[in-house]
Amino acid sequence: MVIVMAPEASADEVEAIVSIVESAGGEAFVSRGVSRTIIGLVGDIDRFQTLGLRGKPGVAEVLRVSVPFKLVSRENHPTRSVVSVAGVPIGPDTLTLIAGPCAVETPQQTLAAARMAQQAGASLLRGGAYKPRTSPYAFQGLGEDGLRILADVRETTGMPIVTEVVDPNDVPVVARYADMLQVGTRNMQNFALLQAVGGCGKPVMLKRGMNATIEEWLMAAEYIAQRGNLDIVLCERGIRTFEKATRNTLDISAVPVAQGLTHLPVIVDPSHSGGRRELVLPLSRAAMAVGADGLIIDVHPAPEQALCDGPQALVADDLAELGRAVREFPPLVGRHLAAGAGVPA
């Protein structure tokens, strides 16, 4: 909320507003311009509205400044949320590791990747059955057969599953199998899909569009929330810049910026940002240092044979080091690795 003082308002009138706001438990920030003074208020807006500020001497206007994303905004919900994915928390007290193959290819490959993920400390299994590919000639995913494989691997390992949906018509079938639905970067502004996952009854991971601003990302989350689903986790996965040395540019600042604007958890995908195996560990460390609530990482038992994104998949050796990092770093910042099947608390 902002109070615009009349040009002729006196210093005493400005001071009077400040003390009314402060005695109501708020903070008042006075900015004195050349022609007029404005006072920015921070605190309980509903309370401010009962103070009769509009009628006080020297006040010209009272403006209710509000962000356009109301349901996901931190303005009305200052406490950061925890989203539970089949009992696994993603939120401010934990670091949740989600890992698995980019795409579900076979039952053996998916199970092997899940075991690798679990050993590294992952409590959730990722894996795409519906793949949004740039080329129509590339492997498009196994569809419902892939979902069945994921469900079998969940049965064997106890790991809840996170999987992408690309078509609003597929939301019911994906929601039947998945514990969390993923909306990918290419679909961040597919509004029909956002509305469909908003009504699906399962948590949603919303990746940032590769060309989207943070505000557009939060507005996309608002579409999901508006359909009644507030179990949303945001995922920064790199944006398009002029830089060609990496697949995408990981916008590390987006993590604290988004966390300041929304109560929703924010995680990082270092695999799709860097696009190269050797960048995954340093980018993961950066993400944890900046306060990410989780990581989502590609792993594959035989990346040279992978049908999708092999060059960025971690193999057993890299995973040992990642496993150490996700166990050792979070306690330094007051978090712990989220527990799950095979991952002790």
Ligand code: PEP
């Ligand atoms: C993925 O996670 O498999 C994926 C396709 O990611 P993105 O949408 O970030 O490219």
Ligand code: MN
């Ligand atoms: Mn991928």
